[in-house]
Amino acid sequence: MQENKEIICYKCQKELVMEKVNFSYLGHNFHADILKCPVCGEVYISEALVRGRMTEVEMLMEDK
Numbered sequence: 001m002q003e004n005k006e007i008i009c010y011k012c013q014k015e016l017v018m019e020k021v022n023f024s025y026l027g028h029n030f031h032a033d034i035l036k037c038p039v040c041g042e043v044y045i046s047e048a049l050v051r052g053r054m055t056e057v058e059m060l061m062e063d064k
């Protein structure tokens with residue numbers, strides 16, 4: 001679970017905080033934890049996380 005190091009906003013030099021967001025992709029809704037700067041609102045979404053979710057959804061669709 002702790003594979004990510006703390007990520008710091010490069011603008012504010014503040015530690016990003018976890019926030020839950022909902023995504024909609026190809027008619028499926030799912031959620032993910034993203035990192036967001038509490039000061040400027042800049043979000044950081046790990047590409048690996050997004051790709052993982054997309055793959056999950058695509059596998060669900062192929063199942064049908």
Ligand SMILES: [Zn+2]
Nearest residue numbers: 009012037040
């Ligand atoms: Zn910031």
